[in-house]
Amino acid sequence: MRVYLLQRLITAFLTLFGMSVVIFVLLRLVPGNIVDILFSSAGFVNPAAKQEIERELGLDQPIPVQYGRWLRDIARGELGKSYRYDIPAWQVIKPRIPVTVELAVLALLIAVLLGVPIGVLSAIRQDTVTDYLLRTLSLAGLSMPSFWLGMVIILFLVSYFGWIPSMIYVSPFEDFKAHFLQFLFPSLAVGYRSSALIMRITRSSMLDVLREDYIRTAWAKGQREWIVVFGHALRNATLPVVTVIGIEFAFMIGGLVVTETVFNLPGVARYLVDAILWRDYPVVQNLVMFIAIVVVIANLTVDLLYGWLDPRIRYQVR
Amino acid sequence: MNSRRLRLLVCAFLALLPVPAANSAEAPKAGGILNATLIEAPPSFSIHDETTISAVWPMMPCYSNLMLFDPLKKQESLDTIIPELAEKWSWQDGGKSLAFSLRKDVKWHDGQPFTSKDVKYTFDTIREVEGVTAKLRVNPRKLWYENVEAIDATEPQSVIFRLKRPQPSLLLMLASGYSPIYPAHVPLSELRTKCVGTGPFKLKEYRQGELIELVKNSDYFVKGRPYLDGIRYTIIKERGTRYSALQTGRQDIPFIWEVAKTAAETTKQAVPQLVMIEASTNVNDHIIVNFRRPLFKDPKIWQAINLAVDRKGYVQAGRQGAAVIGGVMLPKPYGVWGLPEAEQMKLPGFGDPAKQKAESKKLLAEAGFGLSKPLKITVSTRAIAPYTDIASYIIDQLKQVGIEAGLDLVETGVWHPKMTRGEFDVALNLTGIGPDDPDANFYENFKCGSARNYPGYCSEEVDSLIEKQSQTADQKKRLQLVQELDKRLQLDGARLMLGWSKEYVVMWPYVKNVVPHQSIYNYGRMQEVWLDK
Secondary structure (H helix, E strand, O other): OHHHHHHHHHHHHHHHHHHHHHHHHHHHHOOOOHHHHHHHHHOOOOHHHHHHHHHHHOOOOOHHHHHHHHHHHHHOOOOOEOOOOOOEHHHHHOOHHHHHHHHHHHHHHHHHHHHHHHHHHHHHOOOOHHHHHHHHHHHHHHHOOHHHHHHHHHHHHHHHHOOOOOOOOOOOOOOHHHHHHHHHHHHHHHHHHHHHHHHHHHHHHHHHHHOOHHHHHHHHOOOOHHHHHHHHHHHHHHHHHHHHHHHHHHHHHHHOHHHHHHOOOOOHHHHHHHHHHOOOHHHHHHHHHHHHHHHHHHHHHHHHHHHHHOOOOOOOOO | OOHHHHHHHHHHHHHHOOOOOOOOOOOOOOOOEEEEEEOOOOOOOOHHHOOOHHHHHHHHHHOOOOEEEOOOOOOOOHHHEEEOOEEEEEEEHHHOEEEEEEOOOOEOOOOOEOOHHHHHHHHHHHHOOOOOOOOOOOOOOHHHHOOEEEEEEEEOOEEEEEEOOOOOOHHHHHOOOOOOOOOOOOOHHHHOOOOOOOOOEEEEEEEOOOEEEEEEOOOOOOOOOOOOOEEEEEEOOOHHHHHHHHHOOOOOOOOOOOOOHHHHHHHHHHOOOOEEEEEEEEEEEEEEEOOOOHHHHOHHHHHHHHHHOOHHHHHHHHOOOOEEEOOOOOOOOOOOOOOOHHHHHOOOOOOOHHHHHHHHHHHHHHOOOOOOOOEEEEEEEEOOOOHHHHHHHHHHHHHHOOEEEEEEEEOHHHHHHHHHOOOOOEEEEEEEOOOOOHHHHHHHHOOOOOOOOOOOOOOHHHHHHHHHHHHOOOHHHHHHHHHHHHHHHHHOOOOEEEEEEEEEEEEOOOEEOOOOOOOOOOOOOOOOOEEOO
16 A cells, blocks of 8 residues: 555656646747736837846746746745736735635535435436436536536526625635625535536446346345445445546636636636736746646545445555 | 694695705715725736726825826816825926925825925836936836926925926826826835825735725825725626626726626616716727838728728727727817817718728729739737727728738737737727827827837828927917827828727716716726715
8 A cells, every 4th residue: 555655656746747847838838928918018018128027037048947946946845926916926826725625625515415315316216207307407517517507696696686795705714604605606506517427427337336236135135225225336336426526626626717707706716817818927837736736636535545435446556 | 734734744845945966066975995896906006017907096096196187077188187296386497397396294104204205206217217226117108208307306395397398298197197106215116016105095905816905094185085994996807797796786886997888788777776977988999000011001002991991880880889989089078189070070981981982992903902803911909809899890891892801819918019019910909098188199109119109100290290289388279289180190091090989887876976087097096985875
């Protein structure tokens, strides 16, 4: 197990290193840098002033030198300075991480709480009216992008209640109710779509397991339905579901741009797009690295969970 | 008389009494927080470094100018300028010196006293005077003060601007929201992330990309102002969410440069008690022809392009009705200097669309282009609405006269560098003018070699006319000269003018004294704004 973990950590490190190169190079392939943007909004270009700012920000250096400096900063625990806000990049990134993580966790919680029971119910009531209804519900969820659902929720709230959640982030320690309501609706919008996916995976996985010999044996022994379903079938059916949950969580950390924008939540994804448009390299590089780390950790966690869920799986190094 | 009859009589009597005026005649109430809206985070807090309304609007309440356009008067002109840090001013030496007496009771937000040194520091920094070490990062308005030869600040409460030649417009530029006085004792780099001003509000909190919160400056030098306890500028990027927030009362006022007429009308329809104000933005839409390209050495080509575009169609299709046809200067009733409508409509491009299109085809044929050999050009524009909306309309208009135009969408980050380098055939552009002032417009956009003269237009005769109008103190004579220039620039195709966009401010009726001016850059001080709640 320890060797397996070490091997995975080395792979994760190499993946992150590769990611860092890709992020760094891709960003610089996009035309224009922050100085171009600054002058663009000013409507003119002063070549001398442009050069001076580029020198000040270190953008006049060759790309490998800039890359080396970034890696050196990371090794020192520094994330550089946001070109746009003129303050350490970490100060810009830090308050956004909890917002996105909270939204992702809540959405995932909703997705699991809805998706798994519905998937199980749909499987054990296969080809009944209940199954058709639940499958329609899940198809609808998969067909509706979460940002669209978010907009519909906002319009619904405006039209029927003349109310929408706060447009400014409210800390839970400041006003828990306002905080809860601020996160409830975007979590529902995102969670519903994910629940549909989880429901479909749970259903198909459960159907496979329910056809296994040992389940038939359990039925034959006269065991109660809930023991057969939850005690024997569900645990074995959860492996693909766990994989999907891991992937969904990783996606949510960086992929909720429009949902965060629609609900005006100051999260990572929304800010990442802003930073890309401004070519705020230090912020973009570090935020994408953060997302990459989350993806790697999510994958690792899923792999480790496999062993716990299915003792037949052994962590062996080939 | 029984009590019921008595009550009816009293009610009838009260109904006959005059009702106080609903708006400005009401006694202002102090207190409350104004929930204002921004559509993006300001690039920085330093107004002198920036050119976007996203920086000026939330930072204007923090600073003071020497003088300001009266926030309560809709149309800005020399007559609507009121004192701020300068108590009074006078022209001397035949209009070559402008002397200011400054207020004595002013303190910076950090408690330091305000003196004439701060005024000299601010404008010497913008002018990039030799020996001044402070340096602005971008400095977009250096040109405004090119005529200033020296600034004398020998006394703490008086300052004199010495000019190379008379320039009445200097007052208009000094009254703009783009001309705040900076503290000499605070490094410029710090002012990019915080605000130390003398204005009615102080910076309380900034959450990057989310919120700017200002709080009342209790030491503000105008007694009894501001009325508000604070202003909360919430950054809401999604347009639908912004309007939802306004409809539900989360926000009291929208961002002042929304332009979307249809959205404003829909919002007003949904919540009838909201107030909708139509105003000008002092932003013009125009086509730029690159005179550096050999193709456009033949005037028939750009004249054909000019005649091909139906201006009334531009207002309806390109701007969804939210614009007014006009020339180089903002037209009346919004602006002071623009050509009268009758004059404007006589100019090429503004006449009968069918006749003009026929004339356009004729010119193209004379230039050697026709059905067998169509003129092929590329129309470049910034890849954001409303640029793309108008550019698409222009391309359609050009097709109608047989010009095959392709659309080149340029990302914001490279738009101005590309324009400055002249890497385009024809471009659809928008230009915002700080104050409604001929100098601010002509020097920046039309003088030979000026930084924003993207078409590469150059005429010595026009340059000398620009200088002449700038020095003319008599406003009537100056207006004549400006209108003559306006016509000349349009006839020369310096910019193929389409029109001027309008804004639609939808706000709650309890917000008082937010009076949109003809330029969006000059009325954000907020010291007169109050909430009737």
